[in-house]
Amino acid sequence: MNLFTDIRSLVLESLTALQAKGDLPEGLSFDNVTVEPPRDALHGDMATNAAMVLAKPAKMKPRDIAEALAALLIADPRITSADVAGPGFLNLRLSTDSWAEIVVAALQQGTAYGRSDMGQGAKVNVEYVSANPTGPLHVGHTRGAVFGDALATLLDYSGHEVTREYYINDGGAQVDVLARSVYLRYLEAFGREVEFAEGTYPGEYLIEAGETLKAKVGDAYVDQPEEVWLDEVRSFATEAMMELIRADLKLLNVEMDVFFSEKSLYGTGLIETAIDRLKSEGLIYRGVLEPPKGKKPEDWEPREQTLFKSTEHGDDVDRPIMKSDGAWTYFAPDIAYHYDKVSRGFDQLIDVFGADHGGYVKRMKAAVSALSNASVPLDIKLCQLVKLYKNGEPFKMSKRAGTFIMLRDVVEQVGPDVTRFVMLTRKNDAPLDFDFDKVLEQSRDNPVFYVQYAHARICSALRKAAEAGIACDDAALAAAPLDVTHENEIAVAKKLAEWPRLVEIAARTHEPHRVAFYLYELASDLHALYNRGNEETQLRFVQEDNPVASQSKLALARAVAVVISAGLGILGVTPAEEMR
Numbered sequence: 001m002n003l004f005t006d007i008r009s010l011v012l013e014s015l016t017a018l019q020a021k022g023d024l025p026e027g028l029s030f031d032n033v034t035v036e037p038p039r040d041a042l043h044g045d046m047a048t049n050a051a052m053v054l055a056k057p058a059k060m061k062p063r064d065i066a067e068a069l070a071a072l073l074i075a076d077p078r079i080t081s082a083d084v085a086g087p088g089f090l091n092l093r094l095s096t097d098s099w100a101e102i103v104v105a106a107l108q109q110g111t112a113y114g115r116s117d118m119g120q121g122a123k124v125n126v127e128y129v130s131a132n133p134t135g136p137l138h139v140g141h142t143r144g145a146v147f148g149d150a151l152a153t154l155l156d157y158s159g160h161e162v163t164r165e166y167y168i169n170d171g172g173a174q175v176d177v178l179a180r181s182v183y184l185r186y187l188e189a190f191g192r193e194v195e196f197a198e199g200t201y202p203g204e205y206l207i208e209a210g211e212t213l214k215a216k217v218g219d220a221y222v223d224q225p226e227e228v229w230l231d232e233v234r235s236f237a238t239e240a241m242m243e244l245i246r247a248d249l250k251l252l253n254v255e256m257d258v259f260f261s262e263k264s265l266y267g268t269g270l271i272e273t274a275i276d277r278l279k280s281e282g283l284i285y286r287g288v289l290e291p292p293k294g295k296k297p298e299d300w301e302p303r304e305q306t307l308f309k310s311t312e313h314g315d316d317v318d319r320p321i322m323k324s325d326g327a328w329t330y331f332a333p334d335i336a337y338h339y340d341k342v343s344r345g346f347d348q349l350i351d352v353f354g355a356d357h358g359g360y361v362k363r364m365k366a367a368v369s370a371l372s373n374a375s376v377p378l379d380i381k382l383c384q385l386v387k388l389y390k391n392g393e394p395f396k397m398s399k400r401a402g403t404f405i406m407l408r409d410v411v412e413q414v415g416p417d418v419t420r421f422v423m424l425t426r427k428n429d430a431p432l433d434f435d436f437d438k439v440l441e442q443s444r445d446n447p448v449f450y451v452q453y454a455h456a457r458i459c460s461a462l463r464k465a466a467e468a469g470i471a472c473d474d475a476a477l478a479a480a481p482l483d484v485t486h487e488n489e490i491a492v493a494k495k496l497a498e499w500p501r502l503v504e505i506a507a508r509t510h511e512p513h514r515v516a517f518y519l520y521e522l523a524s525d526l527h528a529l530y531n532r533g534n535e536e537t538q539l540r541f542v543q544e545d546n547p548v549a550s551q552s553k554l555a556l557a558r559a560v561a562v563v564i565s566a567g568l569g570i571l572g573v574t575p576a577e578e579m580r
Contacts, residue, residue, distance in 0.1 A: 001105040001113070002500035003098065004046065007078070008035040011048050014072040023068050025058050035092075037498065044083065044091035045494060051088035062088025099493035100482040106496060106559035107478035111566040114499045118507060119160030125341050126152040128352035129249070129256075130167040133241040134178045136205055137248040137407040140354060143432065144383045145407075146423040146572070148352040149254045150512035151381070153570045158507035163346070164257045170238050171262035171333060177201065178241065179234040183221065185210025186233075190222060209240045251411045252420065253572055260340075265333045274339035274371065275321060275332065283309040283370055289317065308335070313366035313374075334360075335367045342372045349378045350510065352428075358382055379510055383428045389435040414439055417573045421448040424516040424571055442579075444527075447520045451564060452576040454523035457530060458561040459577040461541040465554055468544045472554050474562075480551035486539060488529040489556055495522045499563050512570065519567045526560050 011033060018024035033054070038047040051066035058065065063084055070082035070090055081093040106113040128148020131141045149164070156162045169175075181201040184194040189211045196202040213221075213236060221229040242259070249256070265271050278284050288302045306322035308331070321332045341349055349368060353360065361380045368378040388395040388405060411419050413436055422439050425447055426432045442449050465472045484493050499518070506514040533540040541553045565575045 001102070001109070002116075002504075003094075003102060003497045004035050004501045007046055007092065007094075008033070008048075010073065010076055010078075011035060011050055011069070014069055015050060015054070017072060018065075018068055024054070024060075024065065028054055028057055030054075036501075037494075038089075038091055043085060044081070045094045046092045047085075048090045048092070051084075051090060055088065066090045096485050096490070099484040099490055099497070102493050102497045103482055103484065103555050103559045104478050106562045107474045107555060110474070110562055111569060113562060114503045114566055115157055115159075116500065116504050116507070117159040118504050119155060119158050122160050122347040123163070123345060124155050124160045124348045124350065125163045125165055125344075125346045126155070126350045126352070127165045127167055127341075128152075129245075129254075130169065131245065132169045132172075132174050133238045133245065134174055134201055135203055135241060136244045139386050139388060139405045139407060139410055139434075140383075141248075142252070142407045142410060142419065143386050143423045143428075144352050144354060145249060145252055145254050146420045147381065147383055147428050147512065149252070150420070150424055150515070150571050151350065151352070151510055153572065154503070154507050154512050154515065157566075157570055158503055160507075164255070166256045166259045167337060168238075168242065168259055168261045168263075171266055172330070175234050175238055176230065178237045179230055180226075182206055182209050182213060182237040182240070183229065183233055186213045186221065189214040190219065205244065209237060212240065248407045251408055252416050260337065262333055262337070265336045265340075270340065271328060271332050271336040274336040277339060278308060278335070278367075278370055281370060283312065284321070285309060287318070289320070308363075308367070308370075310363050310366035310370075313369040315362045315366040319363050319366075331363065331367075334364065335371070338364065338368050338378070339371045342368065342376050346376065349376060351378065351380045353380055353382050355382050355384045355429075381428050381510060384431045386423070386432045386434050389433060390437060392437075395436060410434070417452075418448050420572045421451070421516060421568075424513050427511065427513050444524075447516065448573075449579075450527070451519045451523045451568070453579055454526045455561050455564045455568075455575045456577055456579045458526070458541075458557045461554060461557060462561075465542045465550055468542065468547075468550075470542070470544075470547045470550050470554075472551065472558070474558065477551055477555035477558055480555055481548065482555055483549075483552045484556060486532075486536075488525075488532045488539065492522075492525045492529055492556060492560060495525050496559055496563055499567075515567050515570050519564060519571075522560060522563060522567075526557070529556075 012030050015024060015030060015033070019026055019028070033048065033050045035046050035048045038044050050069060051062040054065055055062040066084040066088045070084060073079050073082045073092065078095055078098050079092055080095050083091045085091050126148055129137070129141055129145045131137055137145065152162045152164050177200060181196070184196060184200065185206045187194050188207070213233065216236070221233070275284060285307055286304050287307050288304055289307070303324060305320045305324065307318045308321050310319050311317065319331055320329050321335065323329055338349065351364065361382070364380060365378050368376060418439050422434055423432065438446055439448060444450050462472050484490060502514060502518050506512060529539065530541070537543070538549065539553065541550070541557050543550045543553070568575050
């Protein structure tokens, strides 16, 4: 049940009726007619812009349309008032029965309340994390992992068919550096003293890999030239690091459907096939690029290159795909990888990148547009940096990783639920401060605690009711006479009514942080109602001398718990049944 969609349908039916009566011209488009919460809650429960958007094409005054529309809407039993405001906005107030119906819908549908078929089964590929396989995940990867995973779940919840994918960057020079670094740890395992040159990976996490390699091959590679061991150690080290990464993802309860290897693109003709696809569109040519904007690098020289005409698909400049020595640029395998995604039949692609990949956005969008004849949209979401604090100071933890703070360090400090929720308390493209003291605080200022406490508070009330012999399963509560008339109760019910609409907006904009914000607001309304019950006993969730009233109050509270559980499920957080 989506009350906003239902009322919008009523508005559209009424507009059609006005056309049939001759009070509104035929041939008008109602696509831009909306029904949404008013900017000021004092103005009503919902507002429609119908008169404002139809006035110009209808060649009528907005107020005339609004007044005619109001006269029809007021006849519906769900509408108690329809008031024209300003130049022609129409503010609606709904009956208390409408709010009771929302509660019943949530109780009957459970966590499916709010699910949507908006996606209509569209196939969406969400690629996220995709960290270089050179070590365990760090705190920056954590944000991308949580964001991507929550977005994938949100899209699934809103009717999309989602594939979660990790791109293993195992085809570049960094895996050679990894192999050399593991080889140094391998020598260490034999008691050799080694020195990590600049550019290698000195993290202690490679010690175990070196010892495992020793156990696997013995002294076969000791004092051997690089050409003897590089290929084998590269494969061994990459797989060892991917095991670490998979273990890190498991700590956050992140599971991928597909791990795609960059290496699989080389020597298989896949890159050549993708570039040939662009050639067939006349988008590959030999040319000379203009010098970079701003200060020209001293070593820059104009030279002919093989270029992708990305400017024809929205990029600022054309992009090189081949180096002067005939080797592919980093961009070429990325083109091939996305061509593979397009070829797999996805209707939409989403890439979650770190903030340092901002320069890659336009070129990748141009490539996908060219490869798919502009039929497959690509949305690239950039996740900004995370700053860690403790005791008011920047916090540095383990040196085990070398120069970065590991994902597992964060999760071990606060747990996966807190980690995930906090990572979604800011929009992905805004910087995030992660304060270890605040995220463990038991106060309203800590959104994780505040939302979990609301759910636990409701569970506690339900346990108390059951102990008092009051039937409080969902079926009994849904069948009970409901009285949703107090201002605090209506505020809670209104917020519950917004949930299905919020899901669709968050899914459409690819913004799972909206779910976290919504849950905090819902929890705030629930806590306000609970606290009001301390002053007005008739609002208390459990009234042992009045089972009927208890069921009515518990029904509303339980509906809140249902929606909190659904929302936390999207965020990948387990609802708390009691607070410790």
